[in-house]
Amino acid sequence: MDPTAVLQIKNSIPYFVPELMLSATFLLVLIGEIVTKRSTYGGFGLITLGGLIATAFLSLQLYKLPETSLFFRMIVVDNFGIFFKVIFAVSAILVVLFSMNSPELEKYSAGEYYCLIIAVVLGMNLLASSTNLLMIWLALELVSIPSYLLAGFLKEDKLSTEAALKFVIYGSVSTAIMLFGFSYLYGMTGAYEINDIRAALKAGEINSTVLLITVSLILVGIGYKIASVPFHFWLPDVFQGSPTAITAFFSYGPKAAGLALLIRFFYGVFAEGGPAYEVVGGLYWPALMAMMAAITMTVGNVVAIWQTSMKRMLGYSSIAHVGYMLMGFVLLRQDGIQAILFYLMIYMVMNLGAFLVVIALSGQMESDDLSQYRGLAARSQFASAILGIFMLSLTGIPPFAGFIGKFYLFAAAVHAEFYWLVIVAVLNSVVSFVYYGGVVRRMYLEEASSNTPIVLPSLSRTLLVILAIAVLAMGVYWSPIADYSERSARFFSQKAAIAKVD
Amino acid sequence: MITLAPGLYHYLIIAAILFCLGLMAILTRRNGIAILMGIELILNAANLNFVAFSYYVTRTLGGHVFVVFNILLAAIEAAVALAIVFAIYRHFHSVEVPDVNIMKG
Numbered sequence A: 001m002d003p004t005a006v007l008q009i010k011n012s013i014p015y016f017v018p019e020l021m022l023s024a025t026f027l028l029v030l031i032g033e034i035v036t037k038r039s040t041y042g043g044f045g046l047i048t049l050g051g052l053i054a055t056a057f058l059s060l061q062l063y064k065l066p067e068t069s070l071f072f073r074m075i076v077v078d079n080f081g082i083f084f085k086v087i088f089a090v091s092a093i094l095v096v097l098f099s100m101n102s103p104e105l106e107k108y109s110a111g112e113y114y115c116l117i118i119a120v121v122l123g124m125n126l127l128a129s130s131t132n133l134l135m136i137w138l139a140l141e142l143v144s145i146p147s148y149l150l151a152g153f154l155k156e157d158k159l160s161t162e163a164a165l166k167f168v169i170y171g172s173v174s175t176a177i178m179l180f181g182f183s184y185l186y187g188m189t190g191a192y193e194i195n196d197i198r199a200a201l202k203a204g205e206i207n208s209t210v211l212l213i214t215v216s217l218i219l220v221g222i223g224y225k226i227a228s229v230p231f232h233f234w235l236p237d238v239f240q241g242s243p244t245a246i247t248a249f250f251s252y253g254p255k256a257a258g259l260a261l262l263i264r265f266f267y268g269v270f271a272e273g274g275p276a277y278e279v280v281g282g283l284y285w286p287a288l289m290a291m292m293a294a295i296t297m298t299v300g301n302v303v304a305i306w307q308t309s310m311k312r313m314l315g316y317s318s319i320a321h322v323g324y325m326l327m328g329f330v331l332l333r334q335d336g337i338q339a340i341l342f343y344l345m346i347y348m349v350m351n352l353g354a355f356l357v358v359i360a361l362s363g364q365m366e367s368d369d370l371s372q373y374r375g376l377a378a379r380s381q382f383a384s385a386i387l388g389i390f391m392l393s394l395t396g397i398p399p400f401a402g403f404i405g406k407f408y409l410f411a412a413a414v415h416a417e418f419y420w421l422v423i424v425a426v427l428n429s430v431v432s433f434v435y436y437g438g439v440v441r442r443m444y445l446e447e448a449s450s451n452t453p454i455v456l457p458s459l460s461r462t463l464l465v466i467l468a469i470a471v472l473a474m475g476v477y478w479s480p481i482a483d484y485s486e487r488s489a490r491f492f493s494q495k496a497a498i499a500k501v502d
Numbered sequence B: 001m002i003t004l005a006p007g008l009y010h011y012l013i014i015a016a017i018l019f020c021l022g023l024m025a026i027l028t029r030r031n032g033i034a035i036l037m038g039i040e041l042i043l044n045a046a047n048l049n050f051v052a053f054s055y056y057v058t059r060t061l062g063g064h065v066f067v068v069f070n071i072l073l074a075a076i077e078a079a080v081a082l083a084i085v086f087a088i089y090r091h092f093h094s095v096e097v098p099d100v101n102i103m104k105g
Helices: A003-036 A041-061 A079-100 A110-129 A133-151 A158-189 A194-203 A208-226 A234-241 A244-271 A285-305 A310-329 A334-362 A381-395 A401-415 A419-445 A458-476 A479-492 B008-028 B032-058 B062-092
Strands: A068-070 A075-077
Touching (some): A003 A041, A003 A068, A003 A110, A041 A079, A075 A079, A075 A110, A079 A244, A079 A334, A079 A458, A079 A479, A133 A208, A133 A244, A133 B062, A158 A208, A158 A234, A158 B008, A158 B032, A194 A244, A208 A244, A234 A244, A234 A310, A244 A310, A244 A334, A285 A310, A285 A419, A310 A334, A310 A401, A334 A381, A334 A401, A381 A401, A381 A419, A401 A419, A401 A458, B032 B062
Antiparallel strands (some): A068 A075
16 A cells, blocks of 8 residues: 555544544444343443543544645545534434433333434534545435434334335435436546535536536435425424434434535535635526525424424424524625524524423323423423423524524625515514414413323433523623634635645 | 547436436335335436546546445445335335325424
8 A cells, every 4th residue: 555645544543533432432332232232221321422522522622723634635624624523412412311311212222222323423523524525425324324213213113114214215315316416526527525626617618507407416415414495305204203302313413414514515616715606607596595595494484383293393493493594605605604603503502402391291291292282381380481491592582592693694694685585584583483482372371181290300400401591691691602603614714725634 | 628538428328317217216106115226226327427437537446436335325225225114014014105104294
C-alpha cells in the first residue's frame, strides 16, 4: 500500500475519535448482549449513555479547530459538523433515558435496541460531515437501514410492523432515486467530492435541463430525510406505529441530519465562494425553496388540526417545524443558516419534552388518543402544567423559547426579502395554536372520564423539570446559544482553504 | 470538457429505461416483494450509469468502487426489507401493500 495513504489514514484518526467512540460502544453493547444473554433496558442503557456522553464530550474537544479534511477528502471536521454531532449525541441521550422506563419495549431485547440507536447516531454523525457523494450515500443508508428496524421493533404489534413496511418502501425508493441523481452528477462532473463538483460545474458547459433533473432527483432523497412536502407521506404512519421513544428519536435526530446534509450539499455545490445558485442558471432557486418551505409548513399545520392520535399530531407538527426551518435556507446565507442551527437547539428541547410527557403517560392511558388527555389537569397537575409549557412553546408564544427561535427564522426571511413567506409563516403559527392550544384546552377545561390520579416515574419527573426549565430559560436568556450557533455557522462566510491532514 | 466516445449513450439509454421500469413497478405493483424488485431495478440503473461514466468519461476506477459499495448496500437493504415483509405476512397473512393499512388519516 502507498505509504502516504497509510500516513493520511493514521493522521486522520485523531479527528475521528467521536465516531470511534460510538463504534466501540456499539461493539460493547452487542457483545454484552451475546455474553450475558439476559438483557435489561436499565443496564445496557447505562453503557449506551456512557458512550454517548463520551462522544458528545470528545466532539466538543474538536470544536474551534481549523476546518480539516480527512480520509482522502471523504469527510470534513468543522464547527458546523461538530455542532450537529453534539446535538445528535444529546438527543440520543434523551431518547435512551426515555427508553429506560418505557413499558412497551420491555418484552424485546434491550441490547439490539441500543445497538440500532447507536448505529443511527453514527450514521448521522457521518452524514453531517460527509463531503463526498460516496460517503453521503453510505451515511444516508447507515441512518436509514437501522431506522427501518427500529420502526418495526415491536414485532408482535401490528401497527409497528405496518410502520416498518411503509418506512422501508418509501425510504428505499427515495434513496434509490437519489442514487440515480448522484450517478448523473458524477457523469456530468467526473468528480465525487462536492468542492470538485462545484469547480467542474462552474468550468464546464452544463446542460441546465439535465442539471435541473439531477438536482430534483437528489432533492427527492434529501426531502424524504427531512420529510418536507411532497416527500412526507411516510411520516405520519411511521410516527404513529413506531415505539414512542423511537418516534421521539425520528422526530429530531434524522431530520436534523437531513438538514445538515441539505445545507452542506447545496452550499458546497451551488453557493460557496459566490452568489448562491450561480452555477444552476435558468431557474430562480430561492423562490423554489421558499415555496417548498411555505407548502411544508402549511400542510403540516393544517393536517395536524384533524388528527386524533397524539403521536400522529406531533408527527404533523414536526413536518410544520421543518417548514419553518427551511425559511432560513432560501438564500443560503449565514444569517439564515445560523437561525436554523439556533432553532434546532430550541426545537430539540421542546419537542423531545413533549414526547417525554407522552411516553411517561402512556403506561397509564389506554391509548395515545387525544381524548385520553381530557381533564388531565384533575388527574396530574404536574404532567399537564409541563405539557402545557411545551405546547405553548411549540406554538411560539412569547416568554417561551419557541418564540425566540421563530423570531430568528422570520428575521432571516425578512433579510432575504421574502415578505410573503413571513406572512405565510405568521399565519401558520396562528393555525398551529388551534391544535397545540386544543391539547391545553382538553387538559384544563374538559371533564375527565376517570379520576384516578396519575403518578409519573421519578426519572421522568426530574427530566421533565430540567427540560421545562431549559425552555423557560432559553426564552429569556438566549445569547449563549445564539453565539454558539453563530460560531458554528461561521464557515459559511469566511471560507478559507481547507486544511488537509497529510 | 467531457469527451464522448461512441457507446456511452447506449448505456445511458438502457439505464434510463431500467429506471423507468423500476419506477413503474413501484407505482403500479401491489405486491410488497414486487415493489422491492422495482427498487433493485433503480439501484442497478444507477450502477450501470456509474460504470458507463467511469469507463467512457472519467477513465478512473471511481465509478467501479461506487458500484461495489452499492451492491453491498442493496444486499443489506434487501435483507432488512424481506425480514420486514415476513413480519408483515405473520400479522396480515398477505404481502399485498394495500391490505396493510390499519392507520389512516
